[in-house]
Amino acid sequence: MSEAAAPSEETTIRDAGIVSRSIAAGIDFGVVIGLMGIGYLSMAIILFAVDFREFRFPEVMWIFTASGFFVTAVLYLFVCWAVTGRTVGYAFLGLRLANAAGDDVPVVRILPRAAFCVVFPFGLAWVVLSPKRKSLQDIVLRTRVVFAD
Structure with missing residues (x-):
């Protein structure tokens, strides 16, 4: 009698591609815009509560925006990323941020990665050219975006 092949104890970590990462980035962009809108409306409500007779919606200069x-x-x-390794977009698509070995990213690398992603979002496009599906941010900071277990 032959024994059925036992499932491998070793799990493979799959890197996320351009489509899932782009959709997650779009969701996260929407969350940030929503947070900014909530901040603006909160400021307007406070101004309204302080003096409702002279209330006007606050004007915000473009530089502050x-x-x-x-x-x-x-x-x-x-x-x-520091708390869960996932953003709302990542969680929606089953992704998480990991280091090169697939473990949690050290906090000291998360802040530079966050800034790099916001300042240079087109670094994500490098995923298309990279055989290992890495963005420029991933290459510079030795991170990767993987499908969560």
């Missing part, structure tokens, strides 16, 4: 987006996006990515 651009810098606000940068700060919000970097903090969002940093907190999500």
